[in-house]
Amino acid sequence: MSKFLSFEFWNTVARTILRNRILILILIFLITVFLGSQWKNMKFSYTEANLLPDDDEINLQYQQFLDKFGEEGNLIVMAVNDPALFTPEKFSAWNRLAEQLKDFEAVDFTISLGDLKKLQKFEDPGRFEMVPFITEPNPDGVKVEEYREELFERLPFYEGLVYSKKSNTVQTAIYLHKDIVNSELRRDFVVEELIPLVENFEKEQGLNVYVSGMPYIRTLNSQNIIDEIGLFIAAALLVTSLIFFFFFRSFRATIISMVTVIIGVMWAFGVLGLLHYEITVLTAIIPPLIIVIGIPNCIFLINKYQQEIKKHGNQAKSLQRVITKVGNATLLTNLTTASGFATFILTDSTLLTEFGIVASINIFAIFILSLLIIPITYSYMKVPKRKHLKHLNKRWIGGFVDWMERMVRHHRISIFIISVILLAVSIIGIFNIRISGSLLEDMPESADFFKDIEFFEDEFDGVMPLEILIDTQREKGVMKLTTLKKMEQLQERLSEEEELSKPISVVNLVKYSKQAYYNGNPKYYQLPTSQEQNFILPYAKGLGGEDGNLLSTYVDSTGRYARMTTFMKDIGTKEMERIEEDLWPQINKIFPEDRYSVEMTGKALIFQKGTNYLVKNLVISLSLAIFLIALLMAWMFKSWRMILISLVPNLLPLLVTAGMMGFLGVPIKPSTILVFSIAFGISVDDTIHFLAKYRQELKANNWKIKRSVYAALRETGVSMFYTSIVLFFGFSVFMISSFGGTVALGGLVSATLLFAMLSNLLLLPALLLSLEKEIANKEVLKEPAIDIISEEDSFPEDEEEEDPKK
Template sequence: MSFSKNSSFYRLFAGILILIGILLFPPKVFFDYDFESFFPQDDAELTFYNAFRKEFENDNDYLLIAVGAENAFDSKFLYDFQSLQQKLSGIEGVERVGSILDIEEVVINPFGVNRKKLLRWEDDDQLEAAKEKILSSERWKGNLISQNADFLLMIVHNKQQISKEEGDELYAEIKGILATFDFPKTYTAGKIKAQGEFVSLLQEEFAYFLAISFGLIILILFLIFRSWWTVLVSIIVITVGISWALGLSLYFEKALDVMSVMQPTILSIIGLAALVHYFNHYLNYLRHGYSKEEAIQNAFSEISIAVFLTCLTTALGFISLYLTSVPSLKLFGLYTGIGVLLVFAAVVLLTPALLYLIPVMESKNQASRALFWRTKMRFGFSWVIRRQQWIIIGFSGLSLFALWGLTQLKVNGYILDNLPREHELVQEFSFFDQEFGGSKPLEFQLKSGPGAENLLDLGVLNELEKVEDFIQANFKTAVILSPLSLLKGLNQAMNSGNEKAFSVPSLGQFKRMEPYLERAFEDFPTAVLSEDRKMGRISTRMEDIGSYKSTILREKLEAFLSTEIDPELLSVQITGTSHLIDISHESVSQQMLKGLSVAFLIVAIIAGFLFRSWRISMIVLLPNVIPLLWMCGVMWILGVELKLTTAILFTVAFGIAVDDSIHFMSKLRLELGKGRQWLYALKRTFIDTGKAIILTTIILSSGFAVLMFSQFGVTFYSGLLISMALVFALLADLLLLPVLLIRLGKIWEKKKPNSPR
């Protein structure tokens, strides 16, 4: 590519036309957060759940509302609570509302069906009797009424698979109705609330990180170059590059989500790192007496391939996430990878022309700073030469320790994983976990076995009771809704409402209740049995204990089912959105290996292309694998757990960290192409690229460190772990890589190309 004055202005003009097109026909900017975008799409469990919810319903389309008072059995409070329930029931988008006010005591006798409310407060005696009955029953206390009897629970079931926009409108209307009541305390938790809160936070953080990215650019460039022209050029170029990148994703209707918060910072610091390499070479040529035009042409011609390769490896590191089966990660990786290449395009298209247009006034101290850097880098190379053995021992020891730390890492994630545990939204969900049996939906599919006619066979019901007892004892769930719980309630009704009769009916009792079954299933709060009675569900809630403990419980359940439940009568399978989120965290090793395998292959191919040697390819890989190992050690020390959103960072970190190695090896190739001896070429490479590698690492690591100010877990850990990995990569490139290359001098002499190409 030519970087003459005329061709540079043509490219600038083309870049301006693209930007004008975006401004004249702006894409629609919209934010979204969908829990289901983190489900692994190629997993058989998702296919199973989709069939399950088609038969029954979506398990997380509800809003939990806890309404508090000093005494939940106060008649005025109960009237207000009833009024609230009636108003919420009339909202469009609400399918049904349930609370303890709906619970009926049913008595079936020869004279018919007698129904009366469990909680009545027409007079003090009725209220006191209801209070005693409710608080003495484990079915209601801690489920629909809190343990201390100071909160009542209301469950609002909203429209199935409600859209984000409809959910926002519905939750706003519910909040508005709640505000008309003078309740001392209210808590809410559910999908329509969480998604709205996430998007509000997304909008705040997106604007915040967009602003802070440009502030960071100004600060870093001023500290490095002390010149206004570098700031001006960088702001223009990076603004255009980010506009192109975000514009492309929005034109393809890619919503800005929890992953997109990081994009402005990522793209700006990667673009800035590329610009620093160009500015550094450009100023070096000016100091050596070259004219402005010669300096621009030489600087851009000499390192554009190396800069392109570094941007390419970074982009492919992100794009490799497309190989995962999680939609949110796939799209984040794809559009961020393309965005990196668009930022590189903006740098190459716009920067040369802007440098021709803007007068360059070098700082008075620039020459002395350049001499300082060369002196320090010469000293650094000598230090490395003298301590080769200690460097190898040190890196080996730390890597072995980090490898041990990797074996100690625990895979664990939560439903609200992207928010810190002390966040208000997380605290509200935790309130329901502690007071009302849980906020996390828990679902099981039931199927009658080949030895049973349907799920209502007496033998199946006895097996099902063992399953439900196990679930309640181990999963610590809220009230269970199932075919069995319905039949137990009917049995109680046919025994004068006796609490002790809430049990599996005998064969004779079951025959007496058969005339009432169809109506009973129609009136039940939720569908729990298919029309042919061969398929059913257990529906309940539990505390969000994390995927690690959930996996242990699931394995315990599977062992129980295989040894205690007769498969000829009953089969049970866990399912639901919470289960899918848990298994998405469990798939981290598979997702991580996919991404890293592709990234390793790409870097090996690039190194092989540059040097025509597989040995050198392996040498280039080694200093970039070590930072990933050390990341594991840091995670273990800090107690950071492996989950889907932290596992992908290994691929991203590798794609960015390898840039320094490529710059180093590209410069070494140029020096060797000039006919220099291996050790001298290595010394020149270390001195000339050392400054740029250190500066770009400072830029990249400080840029990623800014992400630690985010409230989102994925953004925070991206900042923490990637910035540390980049520092580790710097140490590996300036200490370990030269030591390894010294030992490969003889191999190069055999493979040495005739020209740098």
Template sequence: MNTVSYAKWVIKYRWFIILATFVLVFIAAAGMPRLYFSTDYRYFFSEENPELLAFEELQNIYTKNDNILFAIEPKDKNVFTPETLAVIEELTHASWQIPFSLRVDSITNFQFTEADGDDLMVGDLIKDAGSLSSEDIVRVKKIALNEPLLLNRLITEKTDITGVNVTINLPGKSITEVPSVVAFAREMADDIRTKHPDINVYLTGTTVMNNTFAEASQGDIQTLIPIMFLVILIIMVILLRSFAGTLATLLVILMSSLVAMGIAGWLNTPLTGISVIAPTIIMTLAVADSIHILVSMFNEMEAGKDKREALIESIRINMQPVFLTSFTTVIGFLSMNFSDAPPYHDLGNIVATGVVGAFIFSVLFLPAVIAVLPVRKRKPSHSGRFFDSFGEFVVRRKKELFWAMLVVIVGLTAGVSRIEINDVFVEYFDKRYTFRTDTDHVTENLTGIYQIGYSLSAGEDNGINDPEYLKNVESFSQWFKDQPGVVNVSTITDTMKRLNRSMHGDDDAYYRLPENKELAAQYLLLYEFSLPYGLDLNNQINLNKSATRFTATLEDMSTKDMLSLERRAYEWLETNFPESGFYSGSGTVIMFSHIAKRNIKSMFLGTGLALIIISLIMIFALRDVKVGLISLIPNLAPAFMAFGLWGIIFSQVGMALSVVTAMSLGIVVDDSVHFLTKYIRARREHNMSAEEAVCYSFRTVGKALWTSSVVLFAGFYVLTFSGFKLNSDMGLLTAIAIALALAADFLFLPPLLMKLERKKI
């Protein structure tokens, strides 16, 4: 069946097609209730991710470090008052009621040791805070400020803010676990604010961050989709000036999104801050196919044909380019499966499904609906005359345009050399999220939320009591404290030194590591027996006492600085403490620091494969090797120019932008495909010269290219309204690439064709 026969078949069975489409869309969309929001940042990493595996190994050996951190800041800027300490004490007790809480640490329940004759006394640093005398407060303040495990972790030297850290152990059996924990913590914070208006409360921690990923997803759904729908509606009304065309297009984009999200639901695909933008992208891409079919139909009607003849002709001339553009777009998004981050796999697969649906609806459902709805007779539009004139201008100024655009392409591409890979993962969220503002405040005033951890092996059971081992741990601790950006280091050696002092009558001269292994073992055993439930040493020591946990807390650090610190620490351990075993650090910040770099490497392969496939498709479809190869230049140039412009303006790129080249490649091909198919049709069917074919292409497809590019630009620019940086950055860079692609296809591709295509085809 050729395209003309196909078009007649669609018109003949239009009512059946419309009803069957609605039924199939309903079945597919029935999977949407199965969609759920992921509340686990670990989903950003593949199961084979080495940093994730190292992190989970550390979590399995010691206490998990998923946490909620309450930061308490009295407005009088003095934590050490009976009133504020009483609030901290009350919050410490109440925090044990948080679902799945495993441990609570604060300055009030810090397990302080002191000598009582020959006995070791272990207990809360602060009890019954409301009744403390001024002398008591001076004493506990001095102790807190001299305790390495507290200073710059739960208290600062200014004593104007303090923290209560709650360790959370999530079973991982329900998607409601994280939201319920965070909701409980927020109620507690609100309760403190209500009862104590003179105290500010801030919430941060990895559990709150997990929940914010889900909130970002929900926020984008609630804001971006309505904005996108409104933008498309306005653009369609202005540019198409047709009720039937606008209604049919809106139905196509709506059904494409419903089918894609419904199938994702049937496949139990979790929604993340990244994949949740799929409907917005699908709506944007789905418009393009409909626009080309409708604009071509309107052009034929302006030329004197009735609606039926115009619709058949539009399908005839657009079936191949619409199929090609949809296919190349699908290839571009499927190449995102090469990403090292599973959420990008989901985004690529969902959008690819939506694009397939959009193609089917555009060439099947759209013509059927247009055949049913009334479409008024069209008069010749000013836009047609404009693109006639524009085509003549391009032909007349082909030399100047060629060299000017070549200079622009080379100049912008040179900016790629300024790009450096960098991410600050807390900044994935903008300041509309309280997690971001609270975290910024905590980081600036109390402590960092980034942590890097190590499991330092002693080589044998009970080996952690060996003085030589403890000295090595202490040396590593001191080295880490001297590194820029490190605010606190937590090791077992600080506890050992405190125990040694307490066992020598609290003599500060003995604040040093025990010199005898047996003595150290006795001190540690005595201390462990004295600790209350929930405050044991499982967060620092493994079960057979053959290794200890080393944790460094860091201020805001870029990916570059974090990876540099990790590398230096690896080299230090390898040189000075090789018997410690595993040299690599672990933690969420390490995982996110590596993912951007690894993502870019993996996407090089994905982009290369997509480029090869798309190039072969272009050559095969156009049946012209030379024109197919020529098309690669305007198809590749926009991504390079966009990255170059980004490098000139911003210089830094992160995980999100690593997928833009492959993704945009499939999108920007659309304009060149439509232009080149019309160009070759003019050369072959009408025996035109290269110059005449260029004018013909602008006349027949110029308006459609302009309209679809405006919609694509607007659609991806809408993503910049996202509060999730990965989406807003990706949207902005892709929008830039689309704008540059239109410029390349209008101002560079035609002069290039005229320069290289002088003979008739």
């Protein structure tokens, strides 16, 4: 690798770039066109992120459940909580709305007031038949009141399905075809058909309709992600361009940089399409991330070009030095940044692996684009005039550098004391960090659909399905009375958990069959006796909509497997683990393991288990990133002792951020878990710049430690400040998101990078000065494996250079 970081190599690269400018621009254009053609392959995720490996036992159990019953999250619910519903006009309109929904191709069946059936006796000949609950299409006020009383007082089976007794809320359950739940057809139905239909009903009837259910939540959540991609890109371009212009006061430099990162964004989308990866909450942040990381490359290149022009005014020489010096330095820093993202590739989580692959590829791509486009573009432009170089002499930057030097020179003890205090406080905060596996926590709380979620949590005790799969280990075993009684016992236990809704299973259908058989008397809402089962159980098959759809929802075609569904409130990981810990001993007691096999699954459980998996992998991936960068440092400086001095200033900001999370109540979750690897990969760049410059200064100043530290601080302080400010405000862009996790990611990475800048500009030089005899001396800092090219050694001012463009 040292070959690729040597002066000779980069001098050759510079000449190659400047002598083949037109060819390179054509290649960039062709690659951009090709990757643009791959945009058609981009697709948005229509499911929640599955954070577990595909072969994980929990995933395999979930897949087994899906094989038996199909997609579990196919239920959308609409509810009205208004006494005015039980007036003739509005009552009929509500039933017509449910009838309209049946006509849509995406809808399998519905359970609404108009779909309810009851068992009724008939004479001559004597028989029982299932008849509609609503017998009149346009009932008068008296009849509507009769329906209301019968529903809430005599039909306990439909509690939780069609109504809630808490405040007499009425809902319609819409079951989508399972084969379209995870496709774009679901989005089309929700956005283009369901929402306009509901809005029109609300306008005409003056009733507020609450809508929820996982397909609905997923669709609107995905739509928010799509909408925010454009917002993030626009905001990142605006913020970084304003900061860039503030630093350089040049429209030309700003436009060139913006064009460069826009091409980088186009490539990022193209790579996503080329690899056929879905756009998720994570991959959606990559395009703006490329802008934020690409602009510092542009700053380094353009700032160096203008410095060289100011020195000698020779454009050809300036361009060659830009590529040779800055290309050498930024290659290394971009590699370390990419490695922070690349550690996610080594996890078994498909979601994180895809994020790591696309992010690391595009970070390196934006480096290549910057290195090619900026020098080539400037080579076709006139040499900057003196007025374009005024920004190089900003007094306030000089004041900032003077303050840093005073702190390092006179207040090193204070720096160490503050660092130790921050470390101690952070460790206390770390012990307060909680883990969150909630599906809803990152969703936008200001969105209407989130308010609807809260309504359904209050009325129906949750919207996130938790599934229990019961294997009776024999065909038609589910409908055995002994099995039904065991299931009823488990349902009673589940009902005791405040965080879970009333469970629904075939038990409810059988109990309702008995009630219906006894003329609808609610006191007979119970399982049949052994004498009753033979003539009551057949009626269960006719309940729940046309063709007994509800029965097939809860019992598989062989009658061997039963499904019990309950809905969870938005609870945290610890609460979910407590519920599991309490339930499993009782499940195993009710269903002996030698005769039954019981599994607990569902999207909510998968997500919670996935979060725990990520937390375990966070330590592994971050440790790997630290280890790789430590190896790089040791190889760079041929000294294992330099690992200590390079890692301390970068680990302290991570610990401070973790402590902040504990004190501020920001949990560890899939979004915030990225903070540490991202921030570490970026912040270590400052350390590399500083130590490389320090090594040069030691050589130039005959190994005089103090003079070298202060010279390196003044030289690198300005560029570190510039890039850190861009990164701080660039990542702050994510705080405009409506997703809590993205907001936390932006704020935490911004804060970490700010701490890292101060740590590298204050703590790092303070350590070098305090440990000069042990570490920062000539014996330790031998001739390094690589050298970020010394200007004095490689570019003597009186040397005549060939024009590299010729």
